[in-house]
Amino acid sequence: MDDLLADFIAETREMLEASGGELVAWEADPADRARLDTIFRFVHTVKGNCGFFDFPRLAGLSHAAEDALADCRAGRRDPDQQLVSAVLAVIDRIALMIDAIEAGEAFPEGGDDSLIAALDVSHETVSGAGLAGVKEGSNPPLHAPAETLLAANDEAAAPYRRTETATAQRTIRLPVELLDRVMSGVSDMVLARNDLAHRLRQAGNQPTIDGPFERLTTILSDVRDAITRMRMQRIETLFGALPRLVRDLSAELGKQVMVDLDGGDVELDREMIETIRDPLTHIIRNAIDHGIEAPSARLASGKREIGLLAIAARQSGNTISIVISDDGRGLDEERIAAKAIATGLITAAERAVASRDKILNLIFEPGFSTAETVSNVSGRGVGLDVVRQNLEKVGGSIKVSSQPGEGTLFSLQIPLTLSIIAGLTVEVGGHRFAIPQSYVEEIVQGTARALEFTRMGETALVTFRGNRVPCLMLGEVLGVASCEIAASEPTLVMLRLASGDLFALAVEGIHNHGDLVVKPLAPAVMRTGLYAGSTLLDDGQPVLLLDVANIAAQANLVSDTRVRALGTLDEETATTSDMPRAMLFTDFAGRRSAVRLELVQRIETAPAAAIDRSAARPRVVIDGLILPLIGLPEAPLAQSRVRLLRLSDGACELLYAVREVEDAVELTEALHPVPEDPLAEAVTLIGGQPVTLIDAHELFARHGEPPIAAARPRCMLPPGEWARTILAPLVASAGYDIVSEDDADNAAIGIVFDDIFEVAEALGRTLPGRVIRLRDQPDAPEGCETIYRYDREGLLAALAAASRAGIRTGEAA
Amino acid sequence: MTGDLLVIARIAGRRCALAALDVKSVIEIGTVTPIPRAPAWIAGITALRSQALTVIDCRRALGLGGVLAADEWATDHRAVVVAEGGHSYALMVDSIEDITTAAGEAGQVPGGFGAEWSRVATGMIETLAGPALMLDLAALLAGPEVARHEIEAGI
Numbered sequence: 001m002d003d004l005l006a007d008f009i010a011e012t013r014e015m016l017e018a019s020g021g022e023l024v025a026w027e028a029d030p031a032d033r034a035r036l037d038t039i040f041r042f043v044h045t046v047k048g049n050c051g052f053f054d055f056p057r058l059a060g061l062s063h064a065a066e067d068a069l070a071d072c073r074a075g076r077r078d079p080d081q082q083l084v085s086a087v088l089a090v091i092d093r094i095a096l097m098i099d100a101i102e103a104g105e106a107f108p109e110g111g112d113d114s115l116i117a118a119l120d121v122s123h124e125t126v127s128g129a130g131l132a133g134v135k136e137g138s139n140p141p142l143h144a145p146a147e148t149l150l151a152a153n154d155e156a157a158a159p160y161r162r163t164e165t166a167t168a169q170r171t172i173r174l175p176v177e178l179l180d181r182v183m184s185g186v187s188d189m190v191l192a193r194n195d196l197a198h199r200l201r202q203a204g205n206q207p208t209i210d211g212p213f214e215r216l217t218t219i220l221s222d223v224r225d226a227i228t229r230m231r232m233q234r235i236e237t238l239f240g241a242l243p244r245l246v247r248d249l250s251a252e253l254g255k256q257v258m259v260d261l262d263g264g265d266v267e268l269d270r271e272m273i274e275t276i277r278d279p280l281t282h283i284i285r286n287a288i289d290h291g292i293e294a295p296s297a298r299l300a301s302g303k304r305e306i307g308l309l310a311i312a313a314r315q316s317g318n319t320i321s322i323v324i325s326d327d328g329r330g331l332d333e334e335r336i337a338a339k340a341i342a343t344g345l346i347t348a349a350e351r352a353v354a355s356r357d358k359i360l361n362l363i364f365e366p367g368f369s370t371a372e373t374v375s376n377v378s379g380r381g382v383g384l385d386v387v388r389q390n391l392e393k394v395g396g397s398i399k400v401s402s403q404p405g406e407g408t409l410f411s412l413q414i415p416l417t418l419s420i421i422a423g424l425t426v427e428v429g430g431h432r433f434a435i436p437q438s439y440v441e442e443i444v445q446g447t448a449r450a451l452e453f454t455r456m457g458e459t460a461l462v463t464f465r466g467n468r469v470p471c472l473m474l475g476e477v478l479g480v481a482s483c484e485i486a487a488s489e490p491t492l493v494m495l496r497l498a499s500g501d502l503f504a505l506a507v508e509g510i511h512n513h514g515d516l517v518v519k520p521l522a523p524a525v526m527r528t529g530l531y532a533g534s535t536l537l538d539d540g541q542p543v544l545l546l547d548v549a550n551i552a553a554q555a556n557l558v559s560d561t562r563v564r565a566l567g568t569l570d571e572e573t574a575t576t577s578d579m580p581r582a583m584l585f586t587d588f589a590g591r592r593s594a595v596r597l598e599l600v601q602r603i604e605t606a607p608a609a610a611i612d613r614s615a616a617r618p619r620v621v622i623d624g625l626i627l628p629l630i631g632l633p634e635a636p637l638a639q640s641r642v643r644l645l646r647l648s649d650g651a652c653e654l655l656y657a658v659r660e661v662e663d664a665v666e667l668t669e670a671l672h673p674v675p676e677d678p679l680a681e682a683v684t685l686i687g688g689q690p691v692t693l694i695d696a697h698e699l700f701a702r703h704g705e706p707p708i709a710a711a712r713p714r715c716m717l718p719p720g721e722w723a724r725t726i727l728a729p730l731v732a733s734a735g736y737d738i739v740s741e742d743d744a745d746n747a748a749i750g751i752v753f754d755d756i757f758e759v760a761e762a763l764g765r766t767l768p769g770r771v772i773r774l775r776d777q778p779d780a781p782e783g784c785e786t787i788y789r790y791d792r793e794g795l796l797a798a799l800a801a802a803s804r805a806g807i808r809t810g811e812a813a
Numbered sequence: 814m815t816g817d818l819l820v821i822a823r824i825a826g827r828r829c830a831l832a833a834l835d836v837k838s839v840i841e842i843g844t845v846t847p848i849p850r851a852p853a854w855i856a857g858i859t860a861l862r863s864q865a866l867t868v869i870d871c872r873r874a875l876g877l878g879g880v881l882a883a884d885e886w887a888t889d890h891r892a893v894v895v896a897e898g899g900h901s902y903a904l905m906v907d908s909i910e911d912i913t914t915a916a917g918e919a920g921q922v923p924g925g926f927g928a929e930w931s932r933v934a935t936g937m938i939e940t941l942a943g944p945a946l947m948l949d950l951a952a953l954l955a956g957p958e959v960a961r962h963e964i965e966a967g968i
Contacts, residue, residue, distance in 0.1 A: 524851070
C-alpha cells in the first residue's frame, strides 16, 4: 500500500509540473483544445486515483475542477481569466495537499469550499452572460455525475488526444543511487578493459583475441555513453515550471509579460538541473521586477504593452548556455556605478576608465544590490553574487549585457555534467594533477626570456599577447619540489577563470587530455582548498583534480582590482565609452605616438630575422600572411625581437614597428591639428605629455594593401595516430601546412617511415618529390639517411632544409 | 554489543577493535598517490577498482606522529577499507590480526587511555581474543587537528 501511495504522489507531482505551463498557455489561447485536454486529464486522473485512497477533500477539489473544465470542453462555457485563476488555485491546493500527504501531516481544515465556489462563481457569471446562446446546462449541478459528462465528452476529445500521445515519451522511474551504481560498475569495466589492453599489448599480436577485444571496447564505450545519458534530463523539466512563475509574478507586480521558451530538448545532468534551478528563478524574478516596465511606461516609450522574456538553452560542445533576455528598460550604468563607488567596490578614478561592460558586471559582486526598496519579489536577501557563486561552484559562469531602454541579457554557461569533465593532466615534481579543460585558454611553452618571465616581489609575471599576466608556480602552490630545468623553461597553462581573469600556471609537463570521471574527495582533503575531486587515469592511477577557481582565489587573483590595475593593452575595442581611445607607444625615432584603438587588431611580436627588407618596403609574414611593415629605423635592429602593432582598416592590414607599447588611453584633451606633418592627425596631451596621434587615413592611403597569403610549404604525414597527434604539431610549428595525400602536389614533402619507404621503393610506387624518412630506433644503421622519430633537432633541421629547397625550386620555376 | 563481530587491528602497538559492519574489505595496498598540502595523517589516495580511497595513516590520525618515530613499528601491507559519511577510506595499521566476537560492552578504565587515545576510543572491550580498544571511526577520521581546536577553544 505504501508503494502505491508513493507512486500516486510521484505521479501527481510530475503531472503538476507539466500542467503549470499548460495552464498558462491555455489562458493565453483559450481555444487551444489540446491544452484544455491536458489539464482536464490531470484533474481527472487525480480524482480517479483518489478513489483508491481515502482523500475526500482531494477528490472533492479535483471533482469540482473537472466539472468546470468539462463544461469548457463541451462548449458550455468559455474559459476566462477568472476560471483559469480558480483552476490554478485548485491545482495549487492539490499540490499542497500532496506535500502534506507525503509528509504524513494533517492538512489544515477549511478553505476548500471557497475555492470550489470560485470555480462556480466565474461559471455563473459566464453562463449568465451567455444565457441567450446556451440552450441547456445553464444550471449544471455542482456535483453532476461526471461519468455521464465524460462519456459524452470523450468522443469529442478523441482526435485531439491521439496527437498528444505521440509526443509523450515513455519513462520509468529509478532511484539515482541505482544509476550511480551502474555508472561506477561501467567505470570499473573500463578500467578492467584498460588493464587487459595493457597486458595484450605486452603479449604481442594475437589475432584470435584482438578481434573480440576490439568489439568489447566498442560495446563498452557505447554502454558508457548510454549510462552517461541516463543521468541526463531534458531541461524541459526546469522550463515546465517557468510560465507559471512568470504569470504569477507579473500578476503580482501588475505587469504583462509573455514568456518564450526555446531549447527545452537540451539535456543536462540531473544534479546540474537542480543546481541552476535557483539561479534561473532569481534572474527571472529580477527581470520581471526591475527589468520589464509597467504597461503604461512601456506604451509611453513606444514599446509593446506586453513585455517579452525569452529563455533559450543551447548546447555547444561540453557546455550548455542558457540565455535569459528581456526587452525592458535595461540596466542603468550610472546607478550601478554610483552604487559601486558608494559601497567601495571601485573608486571614482576607476569608474572614469571602466567600460560599460565592466560596470554592468559589477552587479555580481558581493555586497551589491541596486534595488533601494526591497520588494518581496526580488529582494530576498540573496543577491546576484550568490547566483554567480553557485554557478562557479559547478564550473559555470554568468555574464550580463544590456542596452539602455532596449533590454537586458543574462548569459549562463554551465558544464554539461558534474561527474564527467574534459580534463588535462599536468605534471610537477613527479606528481600528476588534472585541470578541467574548460578553464584552459591556451598552453604556452617557451623559455623564461621569451615569456618575459619576471618576479615583482613575490609575484611572478609573464607576458602573454601583450598583457602582463600573473603566473603561479604549481610546484610552489602545492609545496612540491620541482626540478631546475623546468623552472628555466616552464610550460604555462593559461587559465581563464569564469570571472574573466586570466592567469598562468607553470607546470613541468603536460601529459594528455581526455574525459575524466570525477569522484568526490574526503572532507579532510577538501579542506585544503586546492582540490575539487579525484579521478582515475587510464592506467588506474588516481590523480587529484585541481580546484582552479579556489587556487586563484587563494592567490588573490580573482579580485577585480588586480585586473583593473594591470589593465589590458589590446583588444579593448568593445568599449562603449564615448571618449575616443588610443594605443600609446614609443616609436623607433623615440617619439611618443598614439594610434586610434579601433585600428589596432593585435600586438604581435616577431623575431627581427623574420623581417624581409629585400624589397623597397619591408615585410613580415605573420600567421601565414605577408604584411607590409612601417615604422622601422634605417639602421639594423639592435634587439632580436620587435613589437608590432597590427593595424587594420577592415580590408587592408599593415604592421607598425614600435620600440615600446605603453598603454591604452582615453583621448581626453583637445586635439590640435598639425598641417605640416601629413602622417599626424593631431597632437594631444596625454598625462601632461605631448603625443602625436597617427593619421590613419594617410597611413592606409600610403601603405595599406590587402594581405597576401604566404604560401606555406606543404607536408604529407604517414598515416596513424602517432603522426596525427605527435608529429603533426611539430611539423605545423615548423611552418608547414599538413596536407592529405590527395591534396599533395609535387612541391609537398612527405614524411614516411623507413620500412614503408623501402616497401614503396621496392614496389616502385610514386613517392613525393622530397621525402624525410623516419626510423623507430634511436641508433641509425650504417649509411642510412633516416632520422629517429623522436630526434626533434634532426627533424626540424630536415624540415627547414626541405623548406629552403622548396623555395629555391619554386623561384627557379 | 555482545556478540557483535569485530575486526582486531594493531595501531601504534596497541590492540584496537573496529566494528566489522563498518569494515567493507581488507585490501593489499597498492601505489599511494600523495596529496600535497593535505594534513600529514592523510597519506594520499589509492585506487580500489574505479573507486578512489583516501589513505589514512592511523598513527598520525591519532596524533602520535610526533611522539613515535614513524618506523618504530612496521606498517602492514594490507589496509582496512571503511566507509564514513559517504566517503571510503583505507586505514593503514601496524597489522590486521583477527576477526572476533565481542564478549561485553565497551567500558572505561580508571585513569583513561591517555589524551590521544581517549579522543578516538569509545572504551575497552572484552573480546573472545582478549581485550581491545574500541575505536570510534568518525573521531579517528576527523584527525588530530580537531582535538587541538577543541583544546584551543576550551582555553
